[in-house]
Amino acid sequence: MDPFLISVLSNIGLFSFLALSAWLLLIGGEISFGQQAYFAFGAYGGGIATAVWGWPFPLALLWGAGLGAGVGALVAWPAARLSGVHYAIATLAFAELTRASLNIFRYQRDVDGYLTGPDGANGFGDIRWVYETGIAPGTYLALIAGLLFAVITAIALASRFNLLAQLRMVGEDPILAGMQGLHVLRWKVGAAAAAGAIAGLGGGLYAHLATYVEPAQFSVMTGVHAVAYGLIGGLGTALGPILGVLIDIGLLESLRALAAYRMIVFGGLVALILILRPRGILDESLVAKVRAWARR
Amino acid sequence: MLKIRDVQTSYGKIAALKGVSLDIEDGGLTSLLGPNGAGKTTLIWTIAGILKAQAGSMKINGEDILGLKAHQIVSKGIVTVPENRLVFPEMSVTDNLIAGAFSRHRDKGGIESDLEDVLTRFPRLRERADQLAGTLSGGEQQMLAVGRALMARPKILLMDEPSTGLAPIIVEEIFEIIGRLRDEGRTIFLVEQNAHMALKYADRFFLLEQGKVTFSGTPGEVDEKEVLERAYLGARKAG
Amino acid sequence: MLDLVQNTVDGIAAGAAYALLAIGFTLIFGVMRRLNIAFGPSIMVGVFLGAWVHAQWSAGLVGAAVATFIGALIASAYIERLSFAAIRGDAALASMASSFALWMQLEQGVALAFPGRTTAFPGLPALPDLETAGLFLRGDDIMILAVAGIVLIALHRLIYHSHFGLEMRALADNPEAARVAQVNTKRVAFLTFCLAATVGAVAGVLIAAADGQISPKFGLWATLKGLIAMMIGGLGSLRGALLGGLVLGVVEAQAQWYLGAAAREIIVYGLLFVCLILLPAGLAGVRDTGAARKL
Numbered sequence: 001m002d003p004f005l006i007s008v009l010s011n012i013g014l015f016s017f018l019a020l021s022a023w024l025l026l027i028g029g030e031i032s033f034g035q036q037a038y039f040a041f042g043a044y045g046g047g048i049a050t051a052v053w054g055w056p057f058p059l060a061l062l063w064g065a066g067l068g069a070g071v072g073a074l075v076a077w078p079a080a081r082l083s084g085v086h087y088a089i090a091t092l093a094f095a096e097l098t099r100a101s102l103n104i105f106r107y108q109r110d111v112d113g114y115l116t117g118p119d120g121a122n123g124f125g126d127i128r129w130v131y132e133t134g135i136a137p138g139t140y141l142a143l144i145a146g147l148l149f150a151v152i153t154a155i156a157l158a159s160r161f162n163l164l165a166q167l168r169m170v171g172e173d174p175i176l177a178g179m180q181g182l183h184v185l186r187w188k189v190g191a192a193a194a195a196g197a198i199a200g201l202g203g204g205l206y207a208h209l210a211t212y213v214e215p216a217q218f219s220v221m222t223g224v225h226a227v228a229y230g231l232i233g234g235l236g237t238a239l240g241p242i243l244g245v246l247i248d249i250g251l252l253e254s255l256r257a258l259a260a261y262r263m264i265v266f267g268g269l270v271a272l273i274l275i276l277r278p279r280g281i282l283d284e285s286l287v288a289k290v291r292a293w294a295r296r
Numbered sequence: 297m298l299k300i301r302d303v304q305t306s307y308g309k310i311a312a313l314k315g316v317s318l319d320i321e322d323g324g325l326t327s328l329l330g331p332n333g334a335g336k337t338t339l340i341w342t343i344a345g346i347l348k349a350q351a352g353s354m355k356i357n358g359e360d361i362l363g364l365k366a367h368q369i370v371s372k373g374i375v376t377v378p379e380n381r382l383v384f385p386e387m388s389v390t391d392n393l394i395a396g397a398f399s400r401h402r403d404k405g406g407i408e409s410d411l412e413d414v415l416t417r418f419p420r421l422r423e424r425a426d427q428l429a430g431t432l433s434g435g436e437q438q439m440l441a442v443g444r445a446l447m448a449r450p451k452i453l454l455m456d457e458p459s460t461g462l463a464p465i466i467v468e469e470i471f472e473i474i475g476r477l478r479d480e481g482r483t484i485f486l487v488e489q490n491a492h493m494a495l496k497y498a499d500r501f502f503l504l505e506q507g508k509v510t511f512s513g514t515p516g517e518v519d520e521k522e523v524l525e526r527a528y529l530g531a532r533k534a535g
Numbered sequence: 536m537l538d539l540v541q542n543t544v545d546g547i548a549a550g551a552a553y554a555l556l557a558i559g560f561t562l563i564f565g566v567m568r569r570l571n572i573a574f575g576p577s578i579m580v581g582v583f584l585g586a587w588v589h590a591q592w593s594a595g596l597v598g599a600a601v602a603t604f605i606g607a608l609i610a611s612a613y614i615e616r617l618s619f620a621a622i623r624g625d626a627a628l629a630s631m632a633s634s635f636a637l638w639m640q641l642e643q644g645v646a647l648a649f650p651g652r653t654t655a656f657p658g659l660p661a662l663p664d665l666e667t668a669g670l671f672l673r674g675d676d677i678m679i680l681a682v683a684g685i686v687l688i689a690l691h692r693l694i695y696h697s698h699f700g701l702e703m704r705a706l707a708d709n710p711e712a713a714r715v716a717q718v719n720t721k722r723v724a725f726l727t728f729c730l731a732a733t734v735g736a737v738a739g740v741l742i743a744a745a746d747g748q749i750s751p752k753f754g755l756w757a758t759l760k761g762l763i764a765m766m767i768g769g770l771g772s773l774r775g776a777l778l779g780g781l782v783l784g785v786v787e788a789q790a791q792w793y794l795g796a797a798a799r800e801i802i803v804y805g806l807l808f809v810c811l812i813l814l815p816a817g818l819a820g821v822r823d824t825g826a827a828r829k830l
Contacts (some may be wrong), residue, residue, distance in 0.1 A: 031628065078812045085570055086815050089766045093808040096759075100800035121797075162394075165387070169395055172384045175346055178366030179376045181399030181448070220755065224572070224635055231632035260647060267640035271617050274633040278626030284386040285428055292426040 013144035019241035021231035023230040028191040034095030038068035042203025050129040068200020076192030076280030091283025102215035123214030234282025303352030314507035330504035336414035345466035373451030382441040385430025396444030548676035550784020555738035556761030557776035559731040573634040575758030576641040581607030611732035638802035656743040769817020
């Protein structure tokens with residue numbers, strides 16, 4: 001496979017983790033501008049695990065996902081009382097706090113004679129596990145795709161067991177949901193933990209592919225993009241945020257000649273889509289229609 | 297039987313309920329009447345666990361329920377049909393109904409048969425089973441809300457102003473449904489502005505004025521005209 | 536101790552600009568119940584237009600300021616039409632996402648039209664610096680405070696003593712009732728956007744002139760400052776926006792002085808986070824009216 005295509009697909013895959021993470025919270029009724037923080041925790045955590053502590057890769061990924069879940073839940077617990085703009089800005093504040101803290105976070109150890117580890121604003125390089133073990137880019141793409149598929153399958157399973165519907169109820173109307181017997185706080189924190197885990201997993205995968213991460217990469221813009229993908233692609237299904245990523249990065253690639261104007265085109269496209277379909281392309285009513293049709 | 301004694305609920309500094317006491321007896325329809333702003337919705341939300349009372353007690357069959365959260369109240373069999381936020385608009389009619397039964401989510405067979413019962417009881421909902429609830433008319437949404445509450449197999453049904461915003465002919469339809477539920481022996485606590493309709497179906501009623509219960513009785517034994525006056529206009533001050 | 540006071544003085548000047556930005560956000564959120572996150576970039580368009588006009592015709596500060604207002608108004612009108620007026624009433628999330636998309640457009644547009652990390656902007660007229668009791672008030676800061684003060688007074692008169700202000704407040708309080716009272720809600724919404732653009736343009740001119748230059752990063756920067764100030768002060772309150780802006784300015788100045796730039800960021804965002812968790816009503820004590828529930 002063309003190495004360029006592999007690189008593009010890998011990017012799409014990695015961003016999809018971030019987009020799914022934001023989407024899950026949107027379903028639960030919260031806008032988070034801060035999922036990039038858990039992506040960062042996964043990237044730094046996973047990177048430190050392999051590069052500094054010499055952990056095996058799968059364990060490092062698990063560690064990154066776990067960090068994302070833990071921190072996500074920790075932030076969501078006090079923030080759950082908030083909603084709307086307050087929640088959005090609180091998550092933005094936490095994410096920026098994370099980024100600003102990473103700018104002064106130094107943790108370097110001697111590994112095989114080299115000083116390895118995060119060096120504040122200078123970044124964190126030499127996350128070389130993938131290259132040292134000689135994994136080909138194509139294989140890594142398969143890994144990204146496989147894990148992404150696993151996440152989507154987990155979400156589909158949750159849908160099957162009515163878990164997703166309950167989360168949607170909490171998202172649409174927490175008071176009414178409470179009246180149906182749902183423990184709203186538990187759902188909000190649970191969704192935040194799951195979203196944090198997904199973002200953390202993506203972050204760990206990202207760090208090992210890029211081999212170098214720095215705090216500036218986990219910016220507000222990244223976070224707002226993540227939310228936008230779900231809103232554009234559609235809130236009705238987990239495939240929505242992925243569609244959003246495809247549209248953005250796919251557009252970038254197909255408009256190579258117009259690369260300089262990509263954001264202008266993408267921005268205009270998004271604004272138009274949202275006028276026609278305020279809940280995204282694959283919105284709830286479309287998904288309901290498809291389901292009804294499939295039932296026949 | 298739900299016993300409410302001296303319940304006080306405030307919004308910040310504003311006292312909405314200033315010591316409400318009433319009994320909701322098993323079986324039959326108990327109605328709470330009163331003018332706007334008397335605190336009727338506040339009382340429903342306090343019982344439902346959405347608002348926290350600052351004082352007083354609420355006991356169902358001797359068990360204390362004051363201070364329990366909304367989902368815990370549901371598990372005690374007290375189910376609310378709220379005013380205004382009737383349905384989950386982005387979910388289908390069927391999904392809305394199933395949502396009502398989440399507190400009994402393990403009882404799959406029971407939920408299926410209850411769903412059948414509700415759709416039979418409300419043929420219009422069966423017609424629109426796959427439609428998004430947000431596209432239903434006001435009366436249909438109210439029916440859906442009642443149906444959803446029934447899915448929880450409630451011991452007590454709390455209904456907050458089901459006639460709100462509905463055309464008179466639809467209001468009659470809704471009350472017929474409520475009447476049928478009462479005839480089946482269910483316990484219903486109905487809060488209503490439309491005192492005339494409420495009195496037609498109530499077995500007993502209470503009058504809430506400015507955060508306190510000022511009057512109680514059964515429709516047969518009181519002068520309906522006087523009750524209606526006070527329910528709509530509030531008690532006239534002497535002098 | 537003197538440092539503390541000096542920093543406070545410096546911080547208030549910066550904070551005045553932040554307050555204007557926060558007021559711009561608040562005007563739009565208060566009246567439309569939606570967040571226009573493209574507000575910063577729309578000001579940026581104005582400021583760059585001002586820089587361009589100055590570069591082309593040596594228009595000086597006045598010419599640049601006029602161009603800034605025009606640019607900000609055009610950009611704001613563009614955003615209002617596409618992201619707010621065109622999207623149906625209950626889809627507040629869609630409006631926000633759409634405004635983000637337009638942000639991307641505006642930012643790239645500006646970056647293409649003005650390559651280079653910074654572009655020059657005419658400076659503020661040279662006022663003498665004041666010095667009393669060992670405290671130093673720069674001429675620039677005096678200018679900023681004076682202009683901001685005038686704008687705030689004018690805004691107050693407009694909002695509380697004019698018919699348009701009444702319509703705005705009615706719409707902010709209860710859209711349905713306003714409509715029934717024959718307030719032309721669409722027109723008021725559009726004009727509110729224009730008002731926000733004007734206030735923001737003042738902030739933009741002050742900041743750009745004080746710096747003598749502008750960069751494409753201005754869009755994000757102004758958005759963040761405005762949002763943070765608005766939230767600290769209390770969402771939906773103009774008084775809160777003012778208070779929040781001043782507090783942000785002072786906290787930044789103190790943190791920068793005593794702890795340096797890196798720590799300053801940590802303190803500001805940490806403060807914001809804690810503020811939102813512990814004091815969601817903000818410093819002005821705005822109670823959540825439920826309008827903020829679904830953005």
